Amino acid sequence: MNGGLRARIFALVVIWGWLPALAGLVWGLAKLLLPKAGQTCALALQRWFLPEWSLTALTPQTWLWIAASLIITAVVFAGIASEGAGRGGAVPAMAALLALLVLVWPFPVALWDNDKDAGRHYNSATVFHVPDLDRPPGSMTDLMRSLRPGDGRECDRLGGHDVRACIKQDTAVSALRWEARTSSLAAARTAMNEAASPVQRVDVMDSTLTYLWGEAENTGRWSALLDGSGDNRPLYGVAEWDGTVNAARVCRFTGGYRIDRAFGGVGRNSLRDLLAERHPGLIYDDTDIWGYCEGERPVIVIPAQRQIRYAQRTVKTAGGVLVLRGSASGRPIVEHRPRVRPGELPGPAYSISLVRAQRDATQWAAGREHRRESSFGFEPSSFETQSANPGEYLLRGSDKRLYYVTPLTPRGSKSQALIAYGVAPADQSDSGRLNRYDVYVLADDDPLVASLGTLRARAVAHISGPSSPYPNFLNSGGELQEFVPMGGGAWRVYGVQDGRTAFYIDLSVSGRDRPKTVSSAQREPEAEEEAGERAGGECGRPLRELTDRQLADCLGEFADELRRRSAGGR
Numbered sequence: 001m002n003g004g005l006r007a008r009i010f011a012l013v014v015i016w017g018w019l020p021a022l023a024g025l026v027w028g029l030a031k032l033l034l035p036k037a038g039q040t041c042a043l044a045l046q047r048w049f050l051p052e053w054s055l056t057a058l059t060p061q062t063w064l065w066i067a068a069s070l071i072i073t074a075v076v077f078a079g080i081a082s083e084g085a086g087r088g089g090a091v092p093a094m095a096a097l098l099a100l101l102v103l104v105w106p107f108p109v110a111l112w113d114n115d116k117d118a119g120r121h122y123n124s125a126t127v128f129h130v131p132d133l134d135r136p137p138g139s140m141t142d143l144m145r146s147l148r149p150g151d152g153r154e155c156d157r158l159g160g161h162d163v164r165a166c167i168k169q170d171t172a173v174s175a176l177r178w179e180a181r182t183s184s185l186a187a188a189r190t191a192m193n194e195a196a197s198p199v200q201r202v203d204v205m206d207s208t209l210t211y212l213w214g215e216a217e218n219t220g221r222w223s224a225l226l227d228g229s230g231d232n233r234p235l236y237g238v239a240e241w242d243g244t245v246n247a248a249r250v251c252r253f254t255g256g257y258r259i260d261r262a263f264g265g266v267g268r269n270s271l272r273d274l275l276a277e278r279h280p281g282l283i284y285d286d287t288d289i290w291g292y293c294e295g296e297r298p299v300i301v302i303p304a305q306r307q308i309r310y311a312q313r314t315v316k317t318a319g320g321v322l323v324l325r326g327s328a329s330g331r332p333i334v335e336h337r338p339r340v341r342p343g344e345l346p347g348p349a350y351s352i353s354l355v356r357a358q359r360d361a362t363q364w365a366a367g368r369e370h371r372r373e374s375s376f377g378f379e380p381s382s383f384e385t386q387s388a389n390p391g392e393y394l395l396r397g398s399d400k401r402l403y404y405v406t407p408l409t410p411r412g413s414k415s416q417a418l419i420a421y422g423v424a425p426a427d428q429s430d431s432g433r434l435n436r437y438d439v440y441v442l443a444d445d446d447p448l449v450a451s452l453g454t455l456r457a458r459a460v461a462h463i464s465g466p467s468s469p470y471p472n473f474l475n476s477g478g479e480l481q482e483f484v485p486m487g488g489g490a491w492r493v494y495g496v497q498d499g500r501t502a503f504y505i506d507l508s509v510s511g512r513d514r515p516k517t518v519s520s521a522q523r524e525p526e527a528e529e530e531a532g533e534r535a536g537g538e539c540g541r542p543l544r545e546l547t548d549r550q551l552a553d554c555l556g557e558f559a560d561e562l563r564r565r566s567a568g569g570r
Contacts, residue, residue, distance in 0.1 A: 004080065008091075011076045015069050023049075039276040043283065043307050043314075051309035059312055060114055063107040070099035110312045117311040119364025120163050122357050125434035127166045128365070129173065131443045133157060138444050139378070139410050139419055142370040143167070161367035173421060173440035174448065177487035178395035178405060179218055181211050183243030183494070183501040184482050185389045188222035190499035191241040195248035196226045201233040205263065210290035212240075212346050213396045223347075225291045225300065226250065228262035231269045234330070235259045238291035238298040243501065251293035253326050259300075260330030263289070271332070275322065278334055281306055282319045285353040292346050300324040303351040303429060304336075316357065320431040321349050338431035342401050348426040350435050352392050355404045355424045358437040359391075362422075363411055375412025378439065382409075383416045383452040385493065389482050394426055402427040407450070407485055408439070418450040421485070448489050450509045455483055459493050459505050462515040469517065470495065470503065478502065 023045055031038025046052060049062045058066075074095035081089045128143070130136050133156060136144045144167065146160030159165030188211075192204040205225045213220040222243070226236040237252035253259045261271035263286075275282075282304040291300045304319035320338040327333055340349035363377025370376040380391035391406035408420040420441045428435065442449050459480055463473055470478070478497040485491055489509040495502045507515040 007080055008077065011080065012073070015072050015076065019065060034270075034273060035277040035280075036270065036272040036275075039280050039283070042280070046307065047314045051312070051314045054309060057309050057312050058106070058110065060107060060111040063102055063110055067099045067102040067107060070095045070102065074099065113311065114313050116163065116364060116368060117313050118315055119361045121310045121315040122361035122434070123164055123365055126358060126362060126365070126437045126439065127154065127168055128362075129168050129170055129438060129440045131169070131171050131446070133167070133169045135443075137419065137441050140441055142374050142376045143366040159365055161365070161370075163364045163367060165365040173442065174488070176421070176423070176440070177398040178403070178485065179213070179397075180395070180484045180486045180492040180504075180506075181220060181243075182218060182504065183222070183241075184496055184504075185209060186481055186496045186499055187243065187494070187501035188224070188241055191248045192222070192224045192226075192239050195239040195241075195250055196236070199226075199236055201229045202226050202236045203229065203264070204239070205286065205289065207286040208289045208291065210347050211394055212292055213402070222248075223290060223292050225263070225289065227264050228269070229264035231265065231267045233262060234265065234269060235262050235271070235298075235300075238293055238300075240293055249293070251296050251298045253298055256328045257297050257326035258328065258330040259324065259326040259332045261332065274332065275302075275334070279304075279322065279336060282322065282336070283307060283316075284322075284351070287353055288351045290347050297325065301345060301347060301349075303349055305351050305354060306431065308432075316354060317432055317434055318350060318354065318429050320429055321345070340427075340429045342425075342427040345427070348394060348402060348404075349429040350404075350424070350426050351429075352394075352404060352426075354434065355392055355422075355426075355437065358424065358434065359406060359408075359422050362439060375410075377411035378408035378420050378422065379411045380406055380408065381416050381418060381452055383456075383483075385452060385456060385481055385483055391422075393484055395484070401425065405485060407483075416452050418452065418485075447510055450485075450489070450491065452483055455491055455493070455507060455509070456480060458507055458511060458515060462505060462507070463495065463517065469519065473497065473502065480505075 027038060027041045027045065030041045049059055049065075051057045051059065074092040077095065078089075078092040081092060128140065130140055133144075143159050143165055144157075147157040147167070148160055150156045150158050150166070154168070155166035156169050157167040159167065188209055189204070189206060192209065196202050196204045203226070205227045208225045210223050211220055212223055220242070222241045224239050226239055228234045228236055235253045237250045239248040239250045241248035259271070261269055261274055263271050265271060283306070284302050284304050288303045289300065291298060293299070300323070302322040302324070304322050305316045306319040307314050308317055320336060321340050323335045323337060325333045359378070363371045363375075366374070366376040380386070382390070392404045393406065395403055395405045397403055402425070404424045404426045406422040407418040408422055409416055409418060420439055423438045423440065425435050460474065462468060463470055465471070473495055476497070478495055480493050481496045483491050483493045486506070490506060491509070492504050492506050494504045503517050503519045505515050505517050507513070
């Protein structure tokens with residue numbers, strides 16, 4: 001073998017082999033040292049270069065690397081040819097021509113449709129509901145300008161754009177009813193943090209806060225994981241709080257229920273590494289994790305996802321559910337359920353992060369032009385009361401099934417009018433399939449269209465009125481948080497003070513129904529005790545010594561006491 005041929009072979013190996021070799025080395029080291037990092041690395045390589053390691057579905061990044069490698073090949077071989085008195089000049093020309101072809105055709109095609117392909121995937125399970133196909137809501141105009149006949153069963157019409165859009169005519173939204181929680185997310189977070197506070201290096205995983213419904217109507221409890229950290233503090237337990245007592249109940253990972261690892265752990269204390277090692281094809285977000293107490297035994301549930309190939313990119317789909325239980329040895333018992341039916345678990349079986357991806361993908365239903373120019377689509381409200389929890393509320397329907405429910409506003413608009421509802425089943429999951437996502441769009445003149453600003457004004461007027469049991473609530477640092485839909489134009493908002501739910505108010509969009517205030521059970525004795533202390537404290541001083549604020553507070557307390565005595569007949 002002459003020197004020129006050896007130089008060409010060496011050049012080809014370096015140009016085309018350095019990136020695969022580097023990627024393989026990083027992946028191998030990561031997998032050997034940290035299984036979770038190895039899993040992340042493998043999925044990232046598939047996402048960026050080879051979806052599901054297939055050579056038939058190259059990403060835009062792969063085509064760009066091919067074009068760059070061809071250009072480098074042309075330059076290097078041209079230099080070798082010039083040193084060899086002009087021999088081998090065909091290789092540089094061929095490499096340059098191929099690079100040009102790649103940059104002209106497969107690269108721009110893969111790049112142009114890459115983001116739209118994600119919309120195509122997530123919209124494949126979405127159904128838009130409108131009350132009248134001939135007079136569509138204004139928010140649906142861009143989608144319904146050019147329609148095709150539907151299948152007559154699931155879809156009455158199909159969108160005319162290159163992203164599938166299934167449209168159905170019905171008024172099913174008017175019949176939807178949901179049970180609302182009896183306490184707010186903020187109050188649950190406070191109770192959970194107090195449950196974790198006695199233990200060093202144990203913290204509440206805020207992202208795991210989940211509301212689990214009880215057997216009776218309008219009953220339930222919040223749950224959250226109490227997670228360990230570092231290299232020697234394992235999972236501590238699952239905290240549950242029903243909203244009626246001050247302290248959360250904790251079932252611990254101890255005795256025969258031990259799990260000697262933690263999501264926040266490192267090294268041999270990492271539960272994430274163990275799950276990645278046992279189930280490398282399953283992924284999850286922290287918001288998907290939740291737990292519950294099975295008697296005294298803590299159980300962790302993770303609605304999982306799978307990364308799959310779609311066109312020339314990767315997308316995510318359902319991956320079933322991972323159920324984790326402890327053991328006497330401390331080694332977790334991990335069960336993978338590819339299929340979960342309603343009622344098999346007390347909480348969600350479908351990934352909340354998948355629902356959010358499906359909701360965000362609705363903006364593609366009318367095509368790229370209307371997504372960019374007209375901002376077609378829907379998004380959660382950014383109103384101040386919703387800042388901590390804008391959507392994907394886990395609610396129980398009248399059929400006793402669990403749903404993710406999100407009130408939606410028009411995308412790209414300052415309007416806070418809630419003109420649609422996104423609803424997805426939360427209690428079932430089939431690995432490899434997306435759950436159906438229903439978008440119920442209200443008519444422009446539908447009385448169920450809600451304005452959070454108007455609802456808040458009504459709630460403020462009610463709670464500040466002369467007949468309110470909490471007339472000084474807002475003036476003393478209280479806040480109204482989290483309007484949650486109950487269907488039929490009914491909403492519930494929570495009064496939160498010092499991180500606790502003092503009461504909730506049920507009110508209607510129409511304003512015809514009088515708002516109803518329900519006090520939280522754990523606050524009533526505290527309110528009475530506080531009133532007694534104030535009556536014997538600052539309110540017992542001479543009036544001229546009181547500030548305006550103290551005088552107003554005392555007047556409110558005296559009025560509250562009179563109302564309590566009148567109601568109690570004394």
